[in-house]
Amino acid sequence: MTRIAFYGSSLLSSYWNGAATYYRGMIKALHRHGFDVTFHEPDAHDRQSHRDIAVPDWAHVNVWPxxxxxxxxxxxxxxxxxxxxxASGVGYADDALLEQVMAAARPDALRIFWDVDAPATLSAMRQSPDDPLRRMLPDLDLVLTYGGGDPVIDAYRALGARDCVPIYNALDPDTHCPAPPNDRFRADLGFLANRLPDREARVAEFFLRPAALLPERRFLLGGSGWNEADLPDNVRAIGHVGTVDHNAFNTTPRAVLNVARDSMAATGFSPATRVFEAAGAGACLITDAWEGIEMFLTPGSEVLVARDGYDVAEIMAALSPVRSQVIGQAALKRVLSEHTYDRRxxxxxxxxxxxRPRTTPERNTP
Structure with missing residues (x-):
């Protein structure tokens, strides 16, 4: 089997780690296609005390101090x-880790940077010509991203990348699938995301504003960091929701919401893992508008798209249980046919x- 050394934030814990679902889906599928993956993750940010999976049989895991x-x-x-x-965003000394990992790679090994937050990474490189990744880009063999489309591809190539290829988020149907409702998650609209500075204003618009406009409806807010937020009375914050409960969280409310971070919405072509998790559970998904969504789900029949919080409120006011179910089933059919991690x-x-590995004098030195 082809051996991969993968350095990322965490495979075992989704705690303050939105990339976990993506890593798990991709690595599990790669294992089925002949790759032997060792995932190297730091013991950082209290993630190891919040593990939500055991070490799987489709990957080795090295947790390092x-x-x-x-x-x-x-x-x-x-x-x-x-x-x-x-990967980007490992969470401990990322620049030093990048330099040391690539220096340790064998001359005949492929050396890849996998960007799970391309807008932020590109912004940092543009602001600093001495950025370590920017300096190393010409000597890397490949850049992968989990979204971004042509704008991100062109930006990486302009900064010196040999090539940049998006490997979009997708569905692992063994993990995210329809589940029985759970009374803990009863609501009209559910939203699951950690509280982050570049998402907060959009959450206020697309989730908290509709809650204020529809005081008779129940809104459910899952994810870390929201307990201290100033929330309307009809919004119930339940804190971190482990991945084992994501299916029930998606299937129990009448609809669930996806809100892109500022940078992802501006870039477009960057569907979050939440989009495919929700669709895979057969949920009726409402998403904020971003360019490229029709590549993944058809607006109006497989997903509902809102331009602002008033749109969300209008959608919720008119959304019947029957239409919610029809949209959720259509989304499930689409992602199973076109957007699985096996395809990715x-x-x-x-x-x-x-x-092929890029040949340079430095890399040919024993």
Whole structure:
């Protein structure tokens, strides 16, 4: 099997780690297609005490101490792999980790940067010509992103990347699927996301404003960081919701909401994992408007699109249980046919097979 050393935030915990679902879906599917993946994650941000899966049988996991010595030891293990991947947002000394991991990679190994927050990463590189990733881009073999479309591809190439290819979020039907309702999640509209600075204003518009406009309706807010927020009386905040409960969270309310972060909405072509989780559970999804959504779900029949909070309120006021179910079932059918992680893994497998390590004098030095 082809060996991959994957350095990311966490495979075992979704706590303050929205990329967990993406990593799990991709790595599980890659395993089925002949890849042996070791995921290297730091013991940081209290994630290890909030694990929501055990070490799976489709990946090895190395949890390393978030110390300079732990980083050095973990980075050295890149030499074991045929493909070395460093993801964005690992959460501990990202720049040093990138440099040490790529330095440890064998000369014949593919060296890849996988960006799960391209708008933020590109902004940082544009602001700093000395940014470590920007300096290293020309010597990396490939940049992968989980969204962004042509704007992100063009931006990465302009900064010196050899190539940039989006591997979009998708559905793992074994993990996200229809589930029986759970009284804990009873509501008219549910929203699940951690509280982040570049999302908060959009959450206020697309979730809290509709709640204020529809005081007789019940709104459910899941995710870390919201307990201290000033919320309308009809909004119930329940804190972190582990991935084991995501299916019930999606299927119990009449509809669920997706709200993109500011940068993702501006870039477009960046469907969050939540879009596919909800569709995979057969939920009726309402999403804020962003360019490219029709590539994934058809507005009006497979997803409902809102331009602002007033639109969300209008949609909820008119949404019957029957229409909610019809839209959810149509979304489920679409993602099962076109947007599974197995399809994404085949795309990535074919891409990796035709990508060759870049030859430079430094990389040919024993």
């Amino acid at each position: 978030a110390t300079p010595e732990g980083l050095q030891a973990a980075a050295a293990r890149a030499a074991e792999a045929d493909i070395v991947i460093k 893994a085949i795309q990535l497998r074919d891409l990796l097979q035709r990508t």
